[in-house]
Amino acid sequence: MINVTKTYLPPFEEYMAILKRAWDKAWITNNGELVLELEKNLKDYLSLNNLFYCTNGTIVLQMALKALNITKEVITTPFSYVATVNALLWEGCTPVFVDVDRETLCIDANKIENAITPNTQAILATHVYGIPCDVEKIEAIAAKHNLKVIYDGAHAFGCTYKGRALLSYGDISTCSFHATKLFHTVEGGCIIFNDELAQKLLLYRSFGHIGDDYYSIGINGKNSEFHAAMGLAILPKMSEILQERKRLFSVYASLLPAELKRPAFELPDFEYNYSYLPVIFETEKCLLKVKEALAKKQINTRRYFYPSLNKLPQTLPHKVNCQIAEEISTKVLCLPVFPGLEDKDIELITTTLKEMLS
Secondary structure, three states, X not given: OEOOOOOOOOOHHHHHHHHHHHHHHOOOOOOOHHHHHHHHHHHHHHOOOOEEEEOOOOHHHHHHHHHOOOOOEEEXXXXXXXXXXXXXXXXXXXXXXXXXXXXXXXXXXXXXXXXXXXXXXXXXXXXXXXXXXXHHHHHHHHHHHOOEEEEEOOOOOOOEEOOEEHHHOOOEEEEEOOOOOOOOOOOOEEEEEOHHHHHHHXXXXXXXXXXXXXXXXXXXXXXXXXXXXXXXXXXXXXHHHHHHHHHHHHHHHHHOOOOOXXXXXXXXXXXXOOOOEEEEOOOHHHHHHHHHHHHHOOEOOEOOOOOOHHHOHHHHHHOOOOHHHHHHHOOEEEEOOOOOOOHHHHHHHHHHHHHHHO
């Protein structure tokens, strides 16, 4: 079976050597040595000032909303993973969906202002597949209307825009380190923030207290030494991981049928991380035919993202039509891409695509 992704695992001995440092101290949770080291190394790698390593990519979205006191309407995208909208609903916020840009598949910044009401408090946008939102326009709108900006950067690890980490934009950005991600810690995530939010988020991550002194509400957003050890083992290998993923993209580009569309990965001043390889078909019928043909050859693909979030049962009370997102969600399919995928596998995938499309 060729899966749509394959978890990158470092040499077992390297992972165990790092973990042994925590094992020998019998300190395996509650912000141990490895967690603190991973936080420092991530800040250095991404050139960020403030970052907390947390439990997963969903809880950091919840922490972001809580830290910015967001309780009312939030303008957001219908084309993202369900965690994005679930975080809003979980925190009692009202999602206000704005359709996406057809080229980048990110929220269409030109449509945001029309959705603003007196109850709007924030914009929660996703860098879809790691492709940047229109961060300049969103920042200008937020400043004009006194809104907070949160970016779901679950796919954006290692991406840069105008010489900065894409994760550095917004009032808060979040990232996922789930095992399916480009950089992972098995389970995990991080939250990136401005200086003034540091103490609040530190407390929120650890039940609101330090020792016997209690300061605020909080949640268990901490992660373990076992997970941090995985991150410390993988982070030094990111250069070779990115290089191989870029090479695989190039092989795909030379073999994919010309009639298949792809999102706009090549943007000015943008460096991509090659985390996903989505293709867009002419019709859903065509997509389903190709997906079935690939499955018969033991090739697993993923409809990522499907369905459009404004069509989910939990979002129906906030019903709004998002024509482009609804259309694209039925026609987009992510193809396998991961270090270890062989050129002959890509040839098999693209040959099958061509056969089905013909």
